[in-house]
Structures are given as structure tokens and as C-alpha cells.
Amino acid sequence: MQNNRITKLFNIKYPLIQAGMIWASGWKLASAASNAGALGIIGAGSMYPDVLREHIQKCKKATDKPFAVNVPMLYPDIEKIMEIIIEEDVEIVFTSAGNPKTWTKHLQDHNIKVVHVVSSVKFGLKAEAAGVDAVVAEGFEAGGHNGRDETTTLTLIPMITKELKIPVIAAGGIANGDAMLATMILGAEAVQVGTRFVASHEASSHINFKNEVVKAKEGDTQLTLKELAPVRLLKNKFFNDVQELYQQTPTKEELIKLLGRARAKKGMFEGDLEEGELEIGQISGLISDILPAADIVKNIISELEEAKKRVAQL
Structure with missing residues (x-):
């Protein structure tokens, strides 16, 4: 090359x-x-x-x-x-x-x-x-x-x-x-x-997360949490919880509280597909x-x- x-x-x-x-x-x-x-x-x-x-x-x-x-x-x-x-x-x-x-x-x-x-x-x-x-x-x-x-x-x-x-x-x-x-x-x-x-x-990354990436289809990821730091996530329970909170016009502090600590580690490294943050691109x-x-x-x-x-x- x-x-x-x-x-x-x-x-x-x-x-x-x-x-x-x-x-x-x-x-x-x-x-x-x-x-x-x-x-x-x-x-x-x-x-x-x-x-x-x-x-x-x-x-x-x-x-x-x-x-x-x-x-x-x-x-x-x-x-x-x-x-x-x-x-x-x-x-x-x-x-x-x-x-x-x-x-x-x-x-x-x-x-x-x-x-x-x-x-x-x-x-x-x-x-x-x-x-x-x-x-x-x-x-x-x-x-x-x-x-x-x-x-x-x-x-x-x-x-x-x-x-x-x-x-x-x-x-x-x-x-x-x-x-x-x-x-x-x-x-x-x-x-x-x-x-x-x-x-x-x-x-x-955890095998559970890898398998979710392989299973993902077009439209299964979305950019969210712009008020904190925009992040593209696979849609799961945690993502849905974020979207539900948005329906209530949350404050930045309320979003931070929902996000909590170590959410990305929980999803991508520990394999919690429900409560974890699953960061991945559209090309999945x-x-x-x-x-x-x-x-x-x-x-x-x-x-x-x-x-x-x-x-x-x-």
C-alpha cells in the first residue's frame, strides 16, 4: 500500500x-x-x-x-x-x-x-x-x-x-x-x-456486550444525554429510562442522578445489558x-x- x-x-x-x-x-x-x-x-x-x-x-x-x-x-x-x-x-x-x-x-x-x-x-x-x-x-x-x-x-x-x-x-x-x-x-x-x-x-469488553453489538440492527443506537456529554448508546432499559425522564423536562442534576457512577463499566465491561450504558456506533x-x-x-x-x-x- x-x-x-x-x-x-x-x-x-x-x-x-x-x-x-x-x-x-x-x-x-x-x-x-x-x-x-x-x-x-x-x-x-x-x-x-x-x-x-x-x-x-x-x-x-x-x-x-x-x-x-x-x-x-x-x-x-x-x-x-x-x-x-x-x-x-x-x-x-x-x-x-x-x-x-x-x-x-x-x-x-x-x-x-x-x-x-x-x-x-x-x-x-x-x-x-x-x-x-x-x-x-x-x-x-x-x-x-x-x-x-x-x-x-x-x-x-x-x-x-x-x-x-x-x-x-x-x-x-x-x-x-x-x-x-x-x-x-x-x-x-x-x-x-x-x-x-x-x-x-x-x-x-464483556461477551454479553459483544453479542449485543452483533445483534444490533439499523436504528438500534441513538445519541442522547446532550446536556451532560453527548453519547451514542444501544437502546436498552437504561436508555429507555433516560428517554422517560426526558418526558418530564428534567434538570441537568436529575440527569446526572439517573446516570449515576460507573454506568459504562457496568454495561460494557461487566455485561449488565439492562442497567448498563452500552456505547456503540451506528455501524453496529x-x-x-x-x-x-x-x-x-x-x-x-x-x-x-x-x-x-x-x-x-x-
Whole structure:
């Protein structure tokens, strides 16, 4: 596959990135994705600092390929997390949910490449001005926490690549090679894939959750809780409880009370399909099996090559 700015920046074989998702992206998934030629990411958002250190060390033993750590900057122990990332010589960091100015220069001063996740052109320009090496432009089809504007991936990518000079990685609603090619035609230089990797053997998420992802059909997810932090969820009892509360025009405090603590862990990691928060993307409706991460990478790249041939015949 032809090199581009992203494959050169990360020193990876394919312009394909496995997203750093909470309760799913531990060292097993990250190392498997990296060994297959993608860029694997450890999701630090659901890890205490000492747990993250353990995952980084295990990932290094499991792969000699580059891998990254994703850090949501709302993390309460953010200073300790960044300290561990520097101490353990992590080469690439994806930041999200915060101001990219806060940590970008500090990380780059330690020879760490920094990518920031954005959901709009405005935030993309801010990230570029902060000096990040690349951005992930994520459409609202994506699972988990999301942009308030509900801008779709196929709308966001051409608008953001038109304005930014740094490389753009497309995310949201991408689970196969056809979607990968579509976003790259629109100007992205790589894709970040989350939902498809949740339905992998190596994902640390609970098998109950993985099975729900496989069973999901079109329309089974919805963006909600915008007053707190917009999140795309599978519809279950907890989701229905949220919708019922909305009928009463709740205050922000009432929504926080219903959400409670560790709701995402309960659903995605512990497998409580009734009371848990099940964060997943719209593209789950296209996924019908749980596969090894290496097969997912292989399939996406194979589909990409086939899609290129079809486009060449148009």
C-alpha cells in the first residue's frame, strides 16, 4: 500500500487505526491490531494510572510495532497519566475531550506524536493551531461520546480537509474497506475504526456486550444525554429510562442522578445489558460476527483493494 503522511508519521503498514475505546481497548487488542499492520491504541479512559502502566508494559512485550495511548483529557488523574506515558516511552498519544493546547507541546517536547480528536471544523482549526501532528475528525455516527452538532462523517471530512493543512484521520461509521475508501476519496489520509474492533476476540469488553453489538440492527443506537456529554448508546432499559425522564423536562442534576457512577463499566465491561450504558456506533447494524483483530484488519484492507478496483471501472 502506498505510503502517505499518516503511515509515515506512525511508521505503520496500513492507514488504519484501531480506536482507543473505554472498557474495550486493552493491551491485547492494541498489540493484535499493531501486529496486523494497523495502529493499535490502548484506551486509558477506563484505567487507573497503575493499570495503564501495566497495559503499556504488556503491549510492548506483545508487539514490536508502534502503538498509541488514547487519553480523554477530562480524566481526574491526567497529570499522573501523562507522567506514566512519558516514563514508559510511549511514542504516540491521541487526546480527546479537552483543550489540545494543554498537553500537546509538553508531549512533543518528549518526542511524542500527538493526535487530537475533533467533531467540527472549528475544533479542528483549534487543534491545528495548538500544534498537533494530526487530527481525528469524528462524525456523529460514532459510538461513545460525540459532537453536539450531529455532523456526519461524509459531511465533516471534506469540510475539515479543505481547511486544515495537517493530516486528517476519518472516524465514525467506518467498519469496512468500502467506507475506508470513501472517506479517503473525500480527503482523509487514514481511518480510525472503533465499533468493528469491539466485536473482536481481543477486545476487553464483556461477551454479553459483544453479542449485543452483533445483534444490533439499523436504528438500534441513538445519541442522547446532550446536556451532560453527548453519547451514542444501544437502546436498552437504561436508555429507555433516560428517554422517560426526558418526558418530564428534567434538570441537568436529575440527569446526572439517573446516570449515576460507573454506568459504562457496568454495561460494557461487566455485561449488565439492562442497567448498563452500552456505547456503540451506528455501524453496529452492519456487523454480524466476532473475529480476531488480525482478521478484521486483513478484511478491511482486502475490501479496500477490491473497492479501488470497482472505482477504477466507474
